[in-house]
Amino acid sequence: MTKIRFSHPEPSPVAGRVWPVFLPFAGCPYRCAFCAQDKLTGRDHADLDLVSRELERDLQQALDQGRGPYELAFYGGTFTALPEPWPSKFLALASRFRSRGLLTRIRCSTRPDCVDVPMLVSLKEQGLDMVELGIQSFDDTALQQSSRGYDGQTARRACGIVAESGLVLGVQLLPGLPGDQPGLFASDVEQAAAFAPETARLYPCLVIQGTALATLWEQGKYVPWTLSRARTELASALGVLWARGTRVIRMGLAPEEQMQQSILDGPWHPALGQTVRGMALLDIIRSQVARLDTPLSGVLVPRRYQGELFGHAGELVDAYAAFGVDKTLVQYVNDTMFSVF
Numbered sequence: 001m002t003k004i005r006f007s008h009p010e011p012s013p014v015a016g017r018v019w020p021v022f023l024p025f026a027g028c029p030y031r032c033a034f035c036a037q038d039k040l041t042g043r044d045h046a047d048l049d050l051v052s053r054e055l056e057r058d059l060q061q062a063l064d065q066g067r068g069p070y071e072l073a074f075y076g077g078t079f080t081a082l083p084e085p086w087p088s089k090f091l092a093l094a095s096r097f098r099s100r101g102l103l104t105r106i107r108c109s110t111r112p113d114c115v116d117v118p119m120l121v122s123l124k125e126q127g128l129d130m131v132e133l134g135i136q137s138f139d140d141t142a143l144q145q146s147s148r149g150y151d152g153q154t155a156r157r158a159c160g161i162v163a164e165s166g167l168v169l170g171v172q173l174l175p176g177l178p179g180d181q182p183g184l185f186a187s188d189v190e191q192a193a194a195f196a197p198e199t200a201r202l203y204p205c206l207v208i209q210g211t212a213l214a215t216l217w218e219q220g221k222y223v224p225w226t227l228s229r230a231r232t233e234l235a236s237a238l239g240v241l242w243a244r245g246t247r248v249i250r251m252g253l254a255p256e257e258q259m260q261q262s263i264l265d266g267p268w269h270p271a272l273g274q275t276v277r278g279m280a281l282l283d284i285i286r287s288q289v290a291r292l293d294t295p296l297s298g299v300l301v302p303r304r305y306q307g308e309l310f311g312h313a314g315e316l317v318d319a320y321a322a323f324g325v326d327k328t329l330v331q332y333v334n335d336t337m338f339s340v341f
Helices: 037-041 048-064 086-099 117-125 140-145 152-164 184-194 212-218 227-243 272-289 317-321
Strands: 004-006 017-022 070-075 103-110 130-136 168-173 199-202 247-251 263-265 299-302 330-333 338-340
Touching: 004 272, 017 048, 048 086, 070 086, 086 103, 103 168, 117 152, 130 152, 140 152, 152 168, 168 184, 184 227, 199 227, 212 263, 227 247, 227 272, 247 272, 272 317, 272 338
Parallel strands: 017 070, 070 103, 103 130, 130 168, 168 199, 199 247, 299 330
Antiparallel strands: 004 338, 299 338
């Protein structure tokens, strides 16, 4: 009897917890058509002095309580465009707690048009380890219609600048922007994967109340992706990114009540990541079953994948049955490898 063993292609997760620091709109030179940081964070601006004081207080408390270690991450603004001397002040604060063992790594998010090699080298010397670039897309039309303020070449150049500076690269993509067309997101994923980023975040574009995009939607000038399309395209993207060693650390926005109440349209789902990962796993197992030269008689699945095998709320049961995988054939095992036989 033929037995095929195979591993899941997803890169191993990095141990450790993230300590997020939100800087909504701070340093941002533009207000993009889709932007709704106020809805996502509950704040319409960042008082940097207050953020710094609260961060120092909370880090000290965590240290005193023996918690950690953490990776400190500055989100929600354009860190490298913060007014001076804030980038240096935040990194100096973080470095003090890093030297005491509470923090292990420091990262920030920023825009592709707000980086250069001398700047990033300087920030690296001050303790920065990783830069997540809000690429959103490499397509000139999508970027222009979304009021991003830069073009695709700037986005590609920024990925190279991060690597040249000796920093770890992360990318954020936002599929379904105005100006979208078939194949655009797949192209964006391929271009991003070519830079072999450590991480990627995939946020399908949503229409959120109070944004310029909401106005276009109300005028009938913008139609967001359907949930079905988002799931299918994201599942394909996972395979491409995993093949380059990229961990996809977020798909879709977190299910926060304030944000949900502001969504007017678009492919939002409370468990989008789980449902997409389940679809990607379905494709992996289907391809392995197709390699068997005998009828399928069993599937061994590592226990860590038990929650996503048949999809969110069992939504993939019929899809598995279509190529002969019935629940009765599945066993969950204490192994790191899958097997079909």
